[in-house]
Amino acid sequence: MELARIAFQEIQENYTYSLQYSTTEGNVELRRAFLEFLRKDGIKAELEEIVITTASQQGLDLVAKTFLDPGDVVYIELPSYLGAIQAFRAFEAELVGITLEEDGMDLERLREQIQKGRAQGKNPKLIYVIPDFQNPAGICWSEEKRAELLKIAKEEDLLVVEDAPYRALRFAGEEVPSLKAMDREGRVVFLFTLSKILAPGLRLAALVGAEEIVNKVVAVKQATDLCTPALTQALALRFLREHDFEAHIERLRSCYREKRNAMIAALERYMPEGVLWTRPEGGLFLWVTLPPGLDTEKMLPKALERKVAYVSGSPFFVDGTGHNTMRLSFAIATLEQIDEGIRRLAEVIKEELAALPSSVSA
Amino acid sequence: MELARIAFQEIQENYTYSLQYSTTEGNVELRRAFLEFLRKDGIKAELEEIVITTASQQGLDLVAKTFLDPGDVVYIELPSYLGAIQAFRAFEAELVGITLEEDGMDLERLREQIQKGRAQGKNPKLIYVIPDFQNPAGICWSEEKRAELLKIAKEEDLLVVEDAPYRALRFAGEEVPSLKAMDREGRVVFLFTLSKILAPGLRLAALVGAEEIVNKVVAVKQATDLCTPALTQALALRFLREHDFEAHIERLRSCYREKRNAMIAALERYMPEGVLWTRPEGGLFLWVTLPPGLDTEKMLPKALERKVAYVSGSPFFVDGTGHNTMRLSFAIATLEQIDEGIRRLAEVIKEELAALPSSVSA
Numbered sequence: 001m002e003l004a005r006i007a008f009q010e011i012q013e014n015y016t017y018s019l020q021y022s023t024t025e026g027n028v029e030l031r032r033a034f035l036e037f038l039r040k041d042g043i044k045a046e047l048e049e050i051v052i053t054t055a056s057q058q059g060l061d062l063v064a065k066t067f068l069d070p071g072d073v074v075y076i077e078l079p080s081y082l083g084a085i086q087a088f089r090a091f092e093a094e095l096v097g098i099t100l101e102e103d104g105m106d107l108e109r110l111r112e113q114i115q116k117g118r119a120q121g122k123n124p125k126l127i128y129v130i131p132d133f134q135n136p137a138g139i140c141w142s143e144e145k146r147a148e149l150l151k152i153a154k155e156e157d158l159l160v161v162e163d164a165p166y167r168a169l170r171f172a173g174e175e176v177p178s179l180k181a182m183d184r185e186g187r188v189v190f191l192f193t194l195s196k197i198l199a200p201g202l203r204l205a206a207l208v209g210a211e212e213i214v215n216k217v218v219a220v221k222q223a224t225d226l227c228t229p230a231l232t233q234a235l236a237l238r239f240l241r242e243h244d245f246e247a248h249i250e251r252l253r254s255c256y257r258e259k260r261n262a263m264i265a266a267l268e269r270y271m272p273e274g275v276l277w278t279r280p281e282g283g284l285f286l287w288v289t290l291p292p293g294l295d296t297e298k299m300l301p302k303a304l305e306r307k308v309a310y311v312s313g314s315p316f317f318v319d320g321t322g323h324n325t326m327r328l329s330f331a332i333a334t335l336e337q338i339d340e341g342i343r344r345l346a347e348v349i350k351e352e353l354a355a356l357p358s359s360v361s362a
Numbered sequence: 363m364e365l366a367r368i369a370f371q372e373i374q375e376n377y378t379y380s381l382q383y384s385t386t387e388g389n390v391e392l393r394r395a396f397l398e399f400l401r402k403d404g405i406k407a408e409l410e411e412i413v414i415t416t417a418s419q420q421g422l423d424l425v426a427k428t429f430l431d432p433g434d435v436v437y438i439e440l441p442s443y444l445g446a447i448q449a450f451r452a453f454e455a456e457l458v459g460i461t462l463e464e465d466g467m468d469l470e471r472l473r474e475q476i477q478k479g480r481a482q483g484k485n486p487k488l489i490y491v492i493p494d495f496q497n498p499a500g501i502c503w504s505e506e507k508r509a510e511l512l513k514i515a516k517e518e519d520l521l522v523v524e525d526a527p528y529r530a531l532r533f534a535g536e537e538v539p540s541l542k543a544m545d546r547e548g549r550v551v552f553l554f555t556l557s558k559i560l561a562p563g564l565r566l567a568a569l570v571g572a573e574e575i576v577n578k579v580v581a582v583k584q585a586t587d588l589c590t591p592a593l594t595q596a597l598a599l600r601f602l603r604e605h606d607f608e609a610h611i612e613r614l615r616s617c618y619r620e621k622r623n624a625m626i627a628a629l630e631r632y633m634p635e636g637v638l639w640t641r642p643e644g645g646l647f648l649w650v651t652l653p654p655g656l657d658t659e660k661m662l663p664k665a666l667e668r669k670v671a672y673v674s675g676s677p678f679f680v681d682g683t684g685h686n687t688m689r690l691s692f693a694i695a696t697l698e699q700i701d702e703g704i705r706r707l708a709e710v711i712k713e714e715l716a717a718l719p720s721s722v723s724a
Contacts, residue, residue, distance in 0.1 A: 003381065007369035019365065019561035054416055057588045065452065086585035090427065199381035201592040223448035226419045230563040232591055 003199070006238045007231075014234060022230035024222045026052025026206070030237040034192060034206050037245070041167070042181035043190065048211045051218050054228045055203040056165060056193040058221075060087035062207065063126075063161055063189060066220045068093045072125040073117050075158075077105055079316030079325070081135045084128055084163065094122070097318040104131065104141035107148050114156050126159040127152075131179060133166040133283025136316050136327035140281055143176050150179060153187055159213075160188045165196050166283035168249050171257035173281035186210030194236060196284065197249055202232045256284065259330040259338060266342035272350050277328075284331040287313075289324060290349060293356050296326040299348060306344040365561070368600045369593075376596060384592035386584045388414025388568070392599040396554060396568050399607070403529070404543035405552065410573045413580050416590045417565040418527060418555040420583075422449035424569065425488075425523055425551060428582045430455045434487040435479050437520075439467055441678030441687070443497045446490055446525065456484065459680040462499055466507035467491065469514060476518050488521040489514075493541060495528040495645025498678050498689035502643055505538050512541060515549055521575075522550045527558050528645035530611050533619035535643035548572030556598055558646065559611055564594045618646065621692040621700060628704035634712050639690075646693040649675075651686060652711060655718050658688040661710060668706040 010018050025031070031050045038045065053059040060083060068074070070092035076085065078097035088095055096113050099106045110127070117124050127149065131141035141149075153160045162179040180190035186209070193205035207217060221227075239245075263286055267277050274291040288310075290296065297312040313325025330338060372380055387393070393412045400407065415421040422445060430436070432454035438447065440459035450457055458475050461468045476486050489511065493503035503511075515522045524541040542552035548571070555567035569579055583589075601607075625648055629639050636653040650672075652658065659674040675687025692700060 003377065004370045004373035007373055008366045011366035011369055015365065017563075019563035021562045054587050054591070058586065061586045083585065083588060090582065090585045200383045201379075201381035203587070203589070203591040220452065223445065223452045224420065224423045225416050225565070226445060227565070229416070229565040229591060229594055231597075232593060235593075 002243070003235060003239060006242070007235055010231070010234045010238055018231045018234045020230060022227040022233060024051070024218050024227050026050075026228055027230065027233040027237060030204075030233050030240075031206065033237060033240045035208075037240075038190075038192065038208065042177050043208065044181075045208050046211070049214050050206050050208045051214050051221065052228050052233060053191075053205045053207055053221070054225065055195055055200070056163060056191045056205040057083050057087065058203075058224075058228075059191045059205055059207040060084050060161075060163070061090070062217050062220055062224065064088050064091040064093065065224070066213075066216050067159060068125060069123070072123045074125060075110055075113065075127045076318060077129055077134065077137075078319060079136055079313060079322055080128065080318070081130060081163065082315055085316075085318060088128070093125070095318040100134070100137055100139065102139055104139070104145035105129065105149065107145060107152060110149075111152060114152070114158075124156060124158055126161055128161045128163065129179070130163045130165075132164055132176075133169065133280050133285070135166070135283070136285055136311065136313065137287040138278040138280035138283055138285045139287075140173070140176060146176065146179055146182060150182060150185075150188075154185060158187070161191065162188050163191045165191070165193045168197050169253060169256060169284070170282035171253040171260065180208060186213070189213060197252060198236065198239065202236055204228070204232055204236050253282075256282075256330065259333070259335065260286065262335045262338045263328065263330045263342060266339045267346075269339075270343045270346035272346065272353060274353070275346075275349060284329050286328045286330060288326050288328055290326070291353065291356075292324055294349070294352050295323045297323065299352055302351070303345060303348050306348065308341045308344045308348075310345070364605070365597060365601060368597055368604065372593070372596045372600055380593045380596045382592060384589040384595060386413070386580050386589050388412075388590055389592065389595040389599060392566075392595050392602075393568065395599060395602045397570075399602075400552075400554060400570065404539055405570065406543075407570050408573070411576050412568050412570045413576050413583065414590050414595060415553075415567045415569055415583070416587065417557055417562070418525060418553045418567040419445050419449065420586075420590075421553045421567055421569040422446050422523075422525070423452070424579050424582055424586065426450050426453040426455065427586070428575075428578050429521060430487060431485070434485045436487060437472055437475065437489045438680060439491055439496065439499075440681060441498050441675060441684055442490065442680070443492060443525065444677055447678075447680060450490070455487070457680040462496070462501065464501055466493065466501075466503035467511065469507060469510050472511075473514060476514070476520075486518060486520055488523055490523045490525065491541070492525045492527075494526055494538075495531065495642050495647070497528070497645070498647055498673065498675065499649040500640040500642035500645055500647045501649075502535070502538060508538065508541055508544060512544060512547075512550075516547060520549070523553065524550050525553045527553070527555045530559050531615060531618060531646070532644035533615040533622065542570065548575070551575060559614060560598065560601065564598055566590070566594055566598050615644075618644075618692065621695070621697065622648070624697045624700045625690065625692045625704060628701045629708075631701075632705045632708035634708065634715060636715070637708075637711060646691050648690045648692060650688050650690060652688070653715065653718075654686055656711070656714050657685045659685065661714055664713070665707060665710050668710065670703045670706045670710075672707070 068091040189209040276289040278287045311327040313322040430453040551571040638651040640649045673689040675684040
């Protein structure tokens with residue numbers, strides 16, 4: 001493992017730095033390296049507009065801690081990322097879920113909900129989205145919807161948090177610009193992470209936003225953990241400098257493309273009628289919707305008996321729906337395991353369908 | 363540097379673990395190693411009673427996030443650690459400072475303040491203390507005051523946060539048991555860290571408390587950062603396993619003892635009458651009180667001109683006092699630098715004293 005040699009050299013040559021306190025903003029050279037990477041993706045930001053975080057989960061926690069007062073309203077995709085739901089709930093925000101369509105949020109519904117909230121005397125504060133290969137749904141927002149979301153955010157003076165852990169992992173389809181790249185007003189907070197493209201164990205990510213926003217977040221971060229570990233920052237920096245990071249990501253993309261294709265092929269081969277799934281153009285997840293009446297949470301023990309696992313969809317919905325949905329990941333399994341796993345899962349689903357009262361399955 | 367070899371081996375042999383997600387509670391073996399270390403110090407705790415944190419600053423943040431509602435009262439030493447003040451203020455706690463005497467807080471005053479707070483309809487919630495070689499004051503609480511503090515906490519049903527970053531660094535005097543070791547009711551939350559005894563750059567610490575408390579903190583930590591980096595945890599564990607950690611700490615103790623002695627000798631040699639200082643039995647800091655009328659914040663630029671630095675005392679006081687105090691650290695400077703630094707600092711103080719109006723200096 002290349003990182004082993006890097007860790008040895010870094011500590012050997014640079015321990016007075018790597019084993020000491022870092023600044024709250026994070027390693028300057030690593031921030032520069034991140035900015036350069038993001039610049040290729042159309043995001044222009046300066047050193048004062050980025051802060052290193054201990055993975056994106058801390059970015060979410062810091063955004064919540066910095067901007068949310070109890071009762072503030074956060075608009076969130078339905079379904080959305082569990083960790084974000086938890087981070088916002090920890091600061092007692094009200095979460096309003098907006099249905100996700102194939103090309104992004106139902107923006108008419110978003111407008112309605114914002115206005116309804118204001119009419120009720122509530123305080124709409126931010127919109128949280130994962131526009132690229134969403135976790136859990138795997139979908140990618142269209143450019144039109146992105147532009148429209150920014151327009152709504154401007155009209156309603158809301159902050160937008162763009163969580164982009166899978167953005168670099170596009171393996172099919174056309175590139176779509178990030179909200180941050182389209183943002184002309186400094187109202188988008190962009191969360192970038194190495195967890196899916198280098199190693200989650202490093203817990204390294206960054207928050208990119210307007211200088212005023214970043215300054216506030218840095219002050220809050222200081223009281224939260226003083227600084228992110230200098231060592232992991234230094235290791236990541238060495239890796240980015242000494243390796244062809246673009247080629248590394250290209251390898252990841254082609255690996256995940258192959259796995260996604262295998263999973264879709266298996267779904268087509270084995271699944272009974274009435275089961276639907278997304279065809280993600282990137283990321284790690286595929287979202288499956290079963291016929292109404294099936295409950296993926298109740299079904300899970302039966303799947304586990306046959307040694308196949310998935311994540312039940314319901315916890316991703318802040319409104320308590322989604323009981324007939326599930327998230328499948330094609331990240332870790334081999335091609336053979338993917339085929340066999342989907343075959344077993346299809347068997348379980350067929351059995352469940354057969355056991356449904358005919359009034360419901362009709 | 364020994365950690366370089368350890369990092370190489372760890373990643374080489376164990377990267378599927380070290381570069382992946384960890385559990386929110388932290389590496390089981392590292393938690394066991396911490397517990398074993400603490401057991402020698404009289405703290406008996408089980409695996410369910412410890413959670414790894416990203417340095418003690420995160421421990422403070424998690425305690426605040428878990429237990430403090432806006433307006434809750436936190437009792438804190440006067441002076442106290444800046445990072446704790448910031449962590450509690452971030453959750454809108456009211457901080458009430460209690461004067462620190464040579465053997466710990468003025469506990470009569472603490473009782474009065476708690477009763478006064480209750481009479482005013484406030485919600486006293488926790489007491490935050492650094493009983494060993496306090497930052498910034500360098501003093502160590504007596505066993506009597508520790509016992510009395512626990513008694514007050516029990517009577518008033520308050521949580522006690524014991525921050526113990528310097529506890530292992532005793533280099534003189536008699537051992538005094540920690541509050542946690544004396545705690546019979548599970549009301550003490552103990553913060554342990556590797557920052558002062560291994561390397562601050564690892565950002566590794568632990569929070570030890572009753573299982574019920576730890577469970578709450580773990581749930582909050584999950585929404586805060588999911589987990590602390592697996593890599594740094596694995597490195598620390600290897601270091602603890604492969605080295606004589608007690609001998610390592612003994613070397614640190616004797617090094618700091620020598621430096622403390624050099625600083626006290628230099629203070630005795632150079633300081634004018636009216637300047638007072640502590641004689642810490644451990645830790646890294648020495649606390650200096652100048653004659654009234656002097657302001658260490660205003661004096662700092664003059665000291666910096668002569669290339670000697672200190673930390674002004676006032677920010678450590680939540681009540682706005684302490685303008686004539688300063689914190690000196692003997693951690694990093696060499697013995698020669700300590701002597702020369704104190705000599706220069708004494709010159710600056712003498713000049714400031716000479717410039718005082720006689721009415722004030724009398």
